[in-house]
Amino acid sequence: MASPAICDRNNRNDGENGSWSMGLCGKVMNKVVEFPIKLKKLGQDDPRRVVHSLKVGLAVLLVSLLYYVQPVYNGLGDTTMWAVITVVVVFEFSVGATLGRGLNRILATFLAGALGFGVHHLASISGEIGHPILIGIFVFLLAASVTFIRFFPRMKARFDYGLLIFILTFCLISVSGYREEEILEMAHKRVSTILIGAFTAVFVCIFICPVWAGDDLHNLVANNIEKLGSFLEGFGDEYFKVAGNGESNRAHLQGYTSVLNSKQSEETQANFARWEPRHGKFRYRHPWRHYLKIGNLNQQCAYRIETLNGYLNSEIQTPLNIQSNKVQELCMKMSSESGKALKELAWALKTMTEPCAAASSHITKSRAAANNLTSMFRTSAAAAAGEGGYQVRLQDMVPAVTVASLLSDVVAYAEQIEKSIQELASFPHVQFKSAEPKTLQSCNTSSSNVGPHHVITMDRLASLQVQEPHKEIGTKLQRVSSAI
Amino acid sequence: MASPAICDRNNRNDGENGSWSMGLCGKVMNKVVEFPIKLKKLGQDDPRRVVHSLKVGLAVLLVSLLYYVQPVYNGLGDTTMWAVITVVVVFEFSVGATLGRGLNRILATFLAGALGFGVHHLASISGEIGHPILIGIFVFLLAASVTFIRFFPRMKARFDYGLLIFILTFCLISVSGYREEEILEMAHKRVSTILIGAFTAVFVCIFICPVWAGDDLHNLVANNIEKLGSFLEGFGDEYFKVAGNGESNRAHLQGYTSVLNSKQSEETQANFARWEPRHGKFRYRHPWRHYLKIGNLNQQCAYRIETLNGYLNSEIQTPLNIQSNKVQELCMKMSSESGKALKELAWALKTMTEPCAAASSHITKSRAAANNLTSMFRTSAAAAAGEGGYQVRLQDMVPAVTVASLLSDVVAYAEQIEKSIQELASFPHVQFKSAEPKTLQSCNTSSSNVGPHHVITMDRLASLQVQEPHKEIGTKLQRVSSAI
Numbered sequence: 001m002a003s004p005a006i007c008d009r010n011n012r013n014d015g016e017n018g019s020w021s022m023g024l025c026g027k028v029m030n031k032v033v034e035f036p037i038k039l040k041k042l043g044q045d046d047p048r049r050v051v052h053s054l055k056v057g058l059a060v061l062l063v064s065l066l067y068y069v070q071p072v073y074n075g076l077g078d079t080t081m082w083a084v085i086t087v088v089v090v091f092e093f094s095v096g097a098t099l100g101r102g103l104n105r106i107l108a109t110f111l112a113g114a115l116g117f118g119v120h121h122l123a124s125i126s127g128e129i130g131h132p133i134l135i136g137i138f139v140f141l142l143a144a145s146v147t148f149i150r151f152f153p154r155m156k157a158r159f160d161y162g163l164l165i166f167i168l169t170f171c172l173i174s175v176s177g178y179r180e181e182e183i184l185e186m187a188h189k190r191v192s193t194i195l196i197g198a199f200t201a202v203f204v205c206i207f208i209c210p211v212w213a214g215d216d217l218h219n220l221v222a223n224n225i226e227k228l229g230s231f232l233e234g235f236g237d238e239y240f241k242v243a244g245n246g247e248s249n250r251a252h253l254q255g256y257t258s259v260l261n262s263k264q265s266e267e268t269q270a271n272f273a274r275w276e277p278r279h280g281k282f283r284y285r286h287p288w289r290h291y292l293k294i295g296n297l298n299q300q301c302a303y304r305i306e307t308l309n310g311y312l313n314s315e316i317q318t319p320l321n322i323q324s325n326k327v328q329e330l331c332m333k334m335s336s337e338s339g340k341a342l343k344e345l346a347w348a349l350k351t352m353t354e355p356c357a358a359a360s361s362h363i364t365k366s367r368a369a370a371n372n373l374t375s376m377f378r379t380s381a382a383a384a385a386g387e388g389g390y391q392v393r394l395q396d397m398v399p400a401v402t403v404a405s406l407l408s409d410v411v412a413y414a415e416q417i418e419k420s421i422q423e424l425a426s427f428p429h430v431q432f433k434s435a436e437p438k439t440l441q442s443c444n445t446s447s448s449n450v451g452p453h454h455v456i457t458m459d460r461l462a463s464l465q466v467q468e469p470h471k472e473i474g475t476k477l478q479r480v481s482s483a484i
Numbered sequence: 485m486a487s488p489a490i491c492d493r494n495n496r497n498d499g500e501n502g503s504w505s506m507g508l509c510g511k512v513m514n515k516v517v518e519f520p521i522k523l524k525k526l527g528q529d530d531p532r533r534v535v536h537s538l539k540v541g542l543a544v545l546l547v548s549l550l551y552y553v554q555p556v557y558n559g560l561g562d563t564t565m566w567a568v569i570t571v572v573v574v575f576e577f578s579v580g581a582t583l584g585r586g587l588n589r590i591l592a593t594f595l596a597g598a599l600g601f602g603v604h605h606l607a608s609i610s611g612e613i614g615h616p617i618l619i620g621i622f623v624f625l626l627a628a629s630v631t632f633i634r635f636f637p638r639m640k641a642r643f644d645y646g647l648l649i650f651i652l653t654f655c656l657i658s659v660s661g662y663r664e665e666e667i668l669e670m671a672h673k674r675v676s677t678i679l680i681g682a683f684t685a686v687f688v689c690i691f692i693c694p695v696w697a698g699d700d701l702h703n704l705v706a707n708n709i710e711k712l713g714s715f716l717e718g719f720g721d722e723y724f725k726v727a728g729n730g731e732s733n734r735a736h737l738q739g740y741t742s743v744l745n746s747k748q749s750e751e752t753q754a755n756f757a758r759w760e761p762r763h764g765k766f767r768y769r770h771p772w773r774h775y776l777k778i779g780n781l782n783q784q785c786a787y788r789i790e791t792l793n794g795y796l797n798s799e800i801q802t803p804l805n806i807q808s809n810k811v812q813e814l815c816m817k818m819s820s821e822s823g824k825a826l827k828e829l830a831w832a833l834k835t836m837t838e839p840c841a842a843a844s845s846h847i848t849k850s851r852a853a854a855n856n857l858t859s860m861f862r863t864s865a866a867a868a869a870g871e872g873g874y875q876v877r878l879q880d881m882v883p884a885v886t887v888a889s890l891l892s893d894v895v896a897y898a899e900q901i902e903k904s905i906q907e908l909a910s911f912p913h914v915q916f917k918s919a920e921p922k923t924l925q926s927c928n929t930s931s932s933n934v935g936p937h938h939v940i941t942m943d944r945l946a947s948l949q950v951q952e953p954h955k956e957i958g959t960k961l962q963r964v965s966s967a968i
Contacts, residue, residue: 057628144541
């Protein structure tokens with residue numbers, strides 16, 4: 001620990017003369033000191049990373065042992081190294097990714113091997129001079145056309161690695177075949193070692209603490225909904241309030257920012273998940289792509305929340321003199337009720353329980369608050385006009401109207417998210433469990449005016465209108481306009 | 485073309501009896517017919533894809549020829565295939581990606597080869613039984629620890645492939661060394677072939693129609709600014725519009741949506757660009773990371789625009805009776821002026837010309853409109869209170885205030901984007917050309933009250949205050965509040 005201090009001191013003494021080497025020394029030493037701390041944090045953030053690393057070590061070790069098993073080595077010889085290579089390149093973090101890469105590698109090797117053998121045969125009957133020319137033409141055409149196919153977004157998403165291996169194996173078999181008499185034996189060895197490597201990787205990946213991409217996607221989407229809920233629950237208090245517990249709480253609200261950019265990782269996980277067999281709560285043909293739809297709603301909601309957050313960070317908060325105002329109360333209600341609803345929905349999705357009545361009751365309350373606020377603008381304006389208190393109210397309304405409009409959008413998106421989770425639960429391959437009696441009871445107490453869970457769900461499903469969030473707000477405000 | 489029609493007809497005739505095979509047949513035939521159309525579109529969307537595919541074909545062909553050059557084949561033997569493999573796996577779309585992968589592969593092979601040889605030597609002096617045990621321990625530890633290091637975000641971004649190849653080569657050299665007496669020769673051959681492959685790939689990639697990741701990043705960020713500008717230019721007309729030119733124009737405005745999710749691709753391109761040597765307008769050590777800063781502002785702006793777009797799609801547009809209203813005029817001015825400013829800035833960034841005076845003049849105008857609108861709310865309110873026309877105005881204000889607030893945010897972000905481009909131009913390794921006299925003249929005519937370009941830039945740079953967009957709006961509105 002002394003060294004960095006020395007480096008640092010030297011660095012400071014040199015001051016603006018700027019001893020580059022000393023500055024570098026200090027930086028390097030700092031990095032060396034920080035390294036174990038970062039390592040530890042990396043492991044603590046997700047302990048599955050440590051397990052995964054050990055699993056890779058184990059799989060590579062297992063396949064390396066083939067070199068020491070005399071009969072295997074006698075059969076496969078130096079091509080045993082293909083097994084090691086396969087394990088290293090195929091072993092990925094999640095089962096889906098590993099399976100995808102493994103299947104891609106095996107299939108591509110089979111197909112390209114067969115095609116390469118065919119081309120080799122065709123070339124070998126075309127004479128001494130024709131052979132290299134034909135092979136050259138085929139290699140060029142195949143490499144170019146398959147590379148072009150890799151640009152297809154769908155192919156890229158699922159078969160990119162397979163197409164790469166296809167070019168690779170085709171070139172190896174067709175080109176090296178020129179020298180090698182036992183081309184069939186080589187193809188056989190390559191396929192066997194790749195099968196051994198891929199099966200080792202998949203075996204270790206599935207049977208030792210498996211990480212399922214499907215689980216990750218499921219939890220990612222559910223956690224994102226929860227993060228949006230957390231922001232909304234805290235937003236009202238934070239926006240309409242007072243100094244005191246400022247910064248700490250505000251930092252706590254920033255969890256939603258990760259939702260803004262989670263589209264890409266959701267898509268990747270969904271692609272991986274489609275390779276996975278049935279596991280845990282998820283049956284075969286679980287509608288993974290529906291999660292992307294929910295994820296998309298989450299992002300749309302997050303964009304509005306990001307805009308709302310801008311108002312939180314600005315100096316223009318609703319002035320103190322309307323602290324007691326009804327606007328504040330309704331905005332806070334919209335925010336906290338939709339936040340609670342999203343949290344309930346996140347919990348329902350995470351545990352795959354049918355969304356409990358509490359969620360819909362919170363949604364109803366937030367919608368009611370939104371409607372109240374819309375009519376409140378009218379009433380309070382009329383009252384103000386009579387009392388001459390109008391100017392104060394208008395001034396209050398500049399930020400309040402914007403925040404209220406954004407909150408209205410958010411409420412509409414919360415409704416859409418609820419609907420979308422209901423849809424997920426209604427897929428034929430998906431089984432959401434009914435809310436347990438105990439949970440149900442707590443739901444009922446928190447929203448005492450609603451009946452047993454399943455009845456409500458059916459009712460609401462029937463009454464839910466498929467409409468764009470903005471359209472709904474639009475119609476509501478239009479109605480107010482015409483009423484005025 | 486007849487077959488899909490037949491399939492389709494059958495499919496329809498079977499109706500709900502659902503002949504699965506016929507449905508499948510129709511789908512497959514459709515895909516076969518669509519395939520060439522999609523291929524053509526893929527090539528037309530970006531012709532560089534076609535060139536890239538041909539380049540890959542050429543590079544693979546070149547390196548395959550090694551098999552037919554007797555002296556090379558005599559020297560390298562079957563390991564020549566490593567050269568083919570290297571070309572296939574290293575050749576990427578952009579120069580930066582290819583260089584990154586090539587350097588990763590070469591460096592990792594060198595280092596892992598040396599380490600593998602050391603471990604092999606250490607193991608070989610530890611006796612017949614100790615050898616495999618020691619090798620096993622080392623392989624396990626190295627594979628596990630390097631796999632864990634791959635989780636570091638920074639390592640993943642730039643050295644992921646190198647770390648993979650490090651594990652691979654280490655295992656190959658240390659494990660296969662047990663059987664192979666000529667381990668040094670093997671290491672030598674592997675390094676030579678990988679060097680040959682990597683150099684072939686890099687050579688073809690750089691010297692035949694190179695695609696620079698830096699150029700792509702530069703253009704991506706500039707185009708994103710332009711897309712935001714296009715939306716804003718069209719938004720005013722579309723929102724306060726006139727029936728007639730509805731749907732078509734609206735679709736035209738949706739270009740900005742790609743900005744919402746471009747963060748990931750910007751980061752990837754920036755990582756690639758850092759591998760590239762100086763090229764075209766870009767010197768060595770061009771501040772690629774600064775583009776991420778501009779990109780981030782673009783995204784923040786796009787989130788607001790996405791919210792604005794929601795109001796465009798809703799039914800609640802400002803009622804016709806205020807078509808002549810000043811609110812409309814100012815909102816349109818804010819929108820169109822900030823749109824024009826962003827387009828000017830996009831042009832300046834794309835051509836690396838110092839932002840011309842027109843951009844700042846548009847920004848000034850949009851800011852002035854924002855300020856006017858803020859005071860307008862006050863004035864018109866006061867007037868309304870006197871005239872009793874208040875209710876109509878409040879009703880108009882519910883959507884107008886929200887849109888105006890959002891546009892205010894957007895104007896503030898446009899200011900930030902301008903500042904950030906000025907910052908880019910002021911980096912020591914960056915050279916923006918001065919606006920040409922002709923351009924300057926056009927700038928001056930479009931904003932006749934401002935002096936020659938460079939003077940303004942300096943003035944504005946000096947007068948630009950570093951402040952959060954929201955803070956500024958906040959302060960302005962606060963001022964209005966206290967004025968009221």
